[in-house]
Amino acid sequence: MDESADIIRVTAEPLDVTALMQSVRLDSSGAVASFVGVVRDHHEGRRVHHLVYEAYAPMAELELHNIAAQMRQRWQISRVALAHRTGRLEIGEASVAVVVAAPHRREALEACSFGIEQIKKTVPIWKKEFDDDAGEWVIGDPSAT
Amino acid sequence: MDESADIIRVTAEPLDVTALMQSVRLDSSGAVASFVGVVRDHHEGRRVHHLVYEAYAPMAELELHNIAAQMRQRWQISRVALAHRTGRLEIGEASVAVVVAAPHRREALEACSFGIEQIKKTVPIWKKEFDDDAGEWVIGDPSAT
Amino acid sequence: MLINVKLFASYRELVGQEKVGLQCEPGATVGEAMQRLEQTYPVLGRQGYSPLTACNLRQVGRGHVLQEGDELAVFPPVSGG
């Protein structure tokens, strides 16, 4: 499979997970695994009203391509979609989507799990959490990089 | 979470994975993991034209409820949808969907993986594979039950 | 006593029916009912795999004791997903 078939997106538009699932599937794919990160109403005991994501977009896209390439190296998979939203997101909106099509289920699920872990570790995107008035940047784990 | 919130379906209608993903999400869910089994164009070296799934529907629903209950026991998850299609399916159609919403990603992904493994082992559903003319029942692994 | 046998997948096609009424002795086990079923439909015993059995929607082994009116499901190893 040609790597150029990977779908990599860092976008301010809402993530269309259904479209991503349809895009990655081939007739030889028996399995489509997906992980969607969703904005939830609390984080470490604090209420969350909404989030704002900021990305270093060109580097984030490069890192997402790297992650997709690692997934291909480690598992026999057909196609990968890695997408991250930027800008303001309300509760319930999808912030990140990892969608993997593969001939078999184990590969799809394992690669999907690896994909979201790597995204959280290496992709230059930052989250600012807002409660009803103030916002605060979430600082990641520096040892994870 | 009330178990009655689980979505359990054995149906001849096409599976609407997007609707299932929306149904399982709560405002406290940060993660939605899903696995979709899709009809592919070959199986163990043979070409597949279409499939027919037959279910012992009332027992299959009971088993799916059991699996959802086991998922809740083992992982902290919000809601589960387990759906299996019956009847004739063409290449690319979804035969089975496991959708799990959870506060955190690891729980969602692990429970999702467990769910599809259990479905393939214990739920009384059978697959008949058709190439261009003849059909043949796929016989599962009796030691798996 | 009358046992309501339901057949699925390959077994349904081999027998040519999805439901069969089976007369058994009172207190008969699933194993005894299966023997009687295979006497009536010898083709059931000639497959390369053994049937699984469920009584009233719960999977049971050959030693399970049947009761009048039970629904005994007979099916090959599952292959859904």
Added chain:
Amino acid sequence: MLINVKLFASYRELVGQEKVGLQCEPGATVGEAMQRLEQTYPVLGRQGYSPLTACNLRQVGRGHVLQEGDELAVFPPVSGG
């Protein structure tokens, strides 16, 4: 030589700009550029975490040698997902 510094998230807000031009000696390392940046914007050094750095879209350590016109990105540990 001129280095094009890009600042993200908390660092962007602390400095109040997303881009800063930084004059460095030829052959300066990322570490030396960061020292100069923190001299101009002392608030950068007073956070409870250290900035990560990337040169021309690739993450680099403090020892990386910069070249005229490089894009040096400065950002906190990532928190996407």
